[in-house]
Amino acid sequence: MSIQNIEQRIFNSEDFKNFFTELVTPIIGVLIFLILWSFLAPKVVTSLGAIPGPKQVYSQFLALVDEHKNERHKETAFYKRQEIRNSKKLAKNPEAIIKTRKYAGNPTFFDQILTSIITVMAGFLLAAIIAIPIGIVAGLSKTVYAALNPLVQIFKPVSPLAWLPIVTMIVSATYVTSDDAWFDKSFLNSAITVLLCCLWPTIISTAVGVTNVTKDLQNVSHVLRLSWWTHVRKIVLPSAIPMIFTGLRLSLGIAWMVLIAAEMLSQNPGLGKFVWDEFQNGSSNSLGRIMVAVVVIGIIGFLLDQIMLFFQRKVSWDKTVSLR
Amino acid sequence: MNNIHLEITGVNMDFPTPNGPFRALEDVNLKVLKGEFVSIIGHSGCGKSTVLNIVAGLYQATAGGVILNGKEVIGPGPERAMVFQNHSLLPWLTAYENVELAVKTIFKGKKSKAEMKDWIEHNMKLVHMDHALHKRPDEISGGMKQRVGIARALAMEPEVLLLDEPFGALDALTRAHLQDSVMEIQADLGNTMMMVTHDVDEAVLLSDRIVMMTNGPAACVGETLHVDMPKPRDRIAVSEGKEYNNCRHEVLRFLYERHGKKVEVLETKEEGQKNDVVNFKQSKQINNKVA
Numbered sequence: 352m353s354i355q356n357i358e359q360r361i362f363n364s365e366d367f368k369n370f371f372t373e374l375v376t377p378i379i380g381v382l383i384f385l386i387l388w389s390f391l392a393p394k395v396v397t398s399l400g401a402i403p404g405p406k407q408v409y410s411q412f413l414a415l416v417d418e419h420k421n422e423r424h425k426e427t428a429f430y431k432r433q434e435i436r437n438s439k440k441l442a443k444n445p446e447a448i449i450k451t452r453k454y455a456g457n458p459t460f461f462d463q464i465l466t467s468i469i470t471v472m473a474g475f476l477l478a479a480i481i482a483i484p485i486g487i488v489a490g491l492s493k494t495v496y497a498a499l500n501p502l503v504q505i506f507k508p509v510s511p512l513a514w515l516p517i518v519t520m521i522v523s524a525t526y527v528t529s530d531d532a533w534f535d536k537s538f539l540n541s542a543i544t545v546l547l548c549c550l551w552p553t554i555i556s557t558a559v560g561v562t563n564v565t566k567d568l569q570n571v572s573h574v575l576r577l578s579w580w581t582h583v584r585k586i587v588l589p590s591a592i593p594m595i596f597t598g599l600r601l602s603l604g605i606a607w608m609v610l611i612a613a614e615m616l617s618q619n620p621g622l623g624k625f626v627w628d629e630f631q632n633g634s635s636n637s638l639g640r641i642m643v644a645v646v647v648i649g650i651i652g653f654l655l656d657q658i659m660l661f662f663q664r665k666v667s668w669d670k671t672v673s674l675r
Numbered sequence: 676m677n678n679i680h681l682e683i684t685g686v687n688m689d690f691p692t693p694n695g696p697f698r699a700l701e702d703v704n705l706k707v708l709k710g711e712f713v714s715i716i717g718h719s720g721c722g723k724s725t726v727l728n729i730v731a732g733l734y735q736a737t738a739g740g741v742i743l744n745g746k747e748v749i750g751p752g753p754e755r756a757m758v759f760q761n762h763s764l765l766p767w768l769t770a771y772e773n774v775e776l777a778v779k780t781i782f783k784g785k786k787s788k789a790e791m792k793d794w795i796e797h798n799m800k801l802v803h804m805d806h807a808l809h810k811r812p813d814e815i816s817g818g819m820k821q822r823v824g825i826a827r828a829l830a831m832e833p834e835v836l837l838l839d840e841p842f843g844a845l846d847a848l849t850r851a852h853l854q855d856s857v858m859e860i861q862a863d864l865g866n867t868m869m870m871v872t873h874d875v876d877e878a879v880l881l882s883d884r885i886v887m888m889t890n891g892p893a894a895c896v897g898e899t900l901h902v903d904m905p906k907p908r909d910r911i912a913v914s915e916g917k918e919y920n921n922c923r924h925e926v927l928r929f930l931y932e933r934h935g936k937k938v939e940v941l942e943t944k945e946e947g948q949k950n951d952v953v954n955f956k957q958s959k960q961i962n963n964k965v966a
């Protein structure tokens with residue numbers, strides 16, 4: 352009887368439960384996955400050999416890190432040589448015209464990661480800047496909402512692969528690049544495709560958030576006779592913040608998925624291109640390297656969402672609400 | 676002597692519904708004197724809030740209208756402030772900022788920054804909330820929230836204060852304290868006040884006149900009752916007096932005999948009264964402590 356009681360107390364204690372669900376269970380989940388993976392992978396044999404298990408994938412990751420380090424060494428060596436050459440030239444003849452050339456090595460895996468992150472942030476931030484005001488206006492005005500709704504509903508499900516050719520054509524028709532242009536064409540293509548795909552969730556969520564302003568608060572606004580601008584700033588925006596963030600997080604998730612697809616299809620620099628190049632390479636290491644990319648893509652997607660969650664916590668006035 | 680401050684004349688209110696218009700009010704007439712405290716009492720859903728919202732200018736009457744100081748009311752205005760039942764504070768602003776929002780809109784260009792600050796603090800003091808200026812609504816109790824709501828309304832320096840079941844969601848003890856505050860404020864400032872309530876004791880204690888509404892649909896003013904008790908009123912002393920019990924009896928008779936709904940409603944209400952009696956004793960103890 353008493354032992355039973357003690358047992359019960361242990362299993363009912365909140366701390367224990369929290370510890371269990373927050374730390375132990377996820378670790379068990381990952382372990383089970385790794386075991387299944389290393390057990391099943393060797394059984395699938397492709398034209399490039401057996402599917403690599405976790406161990407091989409990890410060694411490919413280390414190889415990619417090494418490649419990156421080597422490439423950096425080469426780069427610094429290149430610039431050092433160039434500098435020495437130029438200073439010799441200048442010593443001989445102070446009037447000499449010196450040329451500085453850029454290092455033209457291949458982008459490493461980590462360079463591709465950086466490119467992808469910059470591109471996705473550019474497309475996403477631009478989309479947010481456009482989508483939030485549109486959503487607010489649509490939420491405030493039934494007319495605007497009615498006018499926008501069919502467009503949003505039709506454009507929302509369009510695949511990035513369908514946008515890409517159009518964007519590419521328009522960018523190459525309208526954006527004339529020179530060597531010192533601000534952006535590469537490929538960067539614009541990817542960023543705009545991302546923008547077009549991740550605009551919609553933010554617009555919809557923001558509009559919904561704005562229409563959800565309670566009748567009470569609207570009455571307060573009327574009785575105080577707040578100006579339109581004050582009404583939006585003090586009542587509408589804070590009310591809609593949770594829904595705006597829901598939209599933004601959906602959008603960022605979509606943006607990241609779209610970007611990888613766009614990079615693969617259009618051969619724009621980034622992680623997507625890395626995956627595609629490895630696929631085309633078809634060496635015995637390719638599958639392992641692609642898997643490294645898959646894991647990294649997943650982790651970055653997760654981190655991006657966590658960053659949004661962090662900002663949501665920062666901005667949200669209701670600290671009690673549980674954010675997932 | 677006293678002149679008419681606010682006049683509701685022949686007000687009808689139709690709400691559009693899928694099955695055609697729903698007539699909530701029909702031919703509501705009411706004259707309110709300057710500085711008078713009028714309570715509106717009636718069964719739930721009879722249209723009390725609707726009357727108040729029409730006076731506030733939030734609803735437009737289908738027929739008839741409201742005249743304030745000889746001018747027709749066509750929308751919300753700073754001379755009519757409203758205290759809402761569920762406080763309706765902006766949850767993302769502190770108590771101070773909630774009041775500030777009202778003050779900034781009403782006194783833009785009329786008061787300096789320092790004057791505004793003094794004015795906000797003054798009103799918070801009036802409702803005894805100067806100790807929690809920078810707390811957010813989720814950090815203070817229901818009664819305190821309602822106090823801030825009242826401060827926000829008072830800070831608009833209104834001629835007419837409209838209160839829609841302001842203490843309905845509070846426990847009896849907190850309610851008693853807030854009622855005292857409202858009596859205090861009215862003695863100080865002399866605003867005209869219109870309050871919707873479903874609490875008979877509250878109506879009798881606070882009001883100069885009680886307006887009893889008939890049951891909807893198409894509700895109107897059934898009877899009005901003058902409460903002839905000198906002010907300021909002390910809840911304990913008054914509750915033992917004859918006039919108090921007469922008035923209380925009159926209102927109950929109107930609500931349950933002439934316009935009673937179902938027996939079950941009556942029974943639950945009776946329970947409520949019993950509670951009130953108990954709470955009076957409690958508040959008496961509190962008062963003794965304070966004294």
Ligand SMILES: Nc1ncnc2c1ncn2[C@@H]1O[C@H](COP(=O)(O)OP(=O)(O)O)[C@@H](O)[C@H]1O
Binds near residue numbers: 690699717721724
């Ligand atoms: N905006 C509205 N639309 C439709 N019907 C309404 C609206 N507001 C109130 N009513 C109806 O009018 C009647 C009176 O409502 P109300 O004034 O809120 O009653 P109460 O006396 O409880 O405050 C109720 O039957 C209610 O359903």
Ligand SMILES: [Mg+2]
Binds near residue numbers: 723724725840
């Ligand atoms: Mg009501």
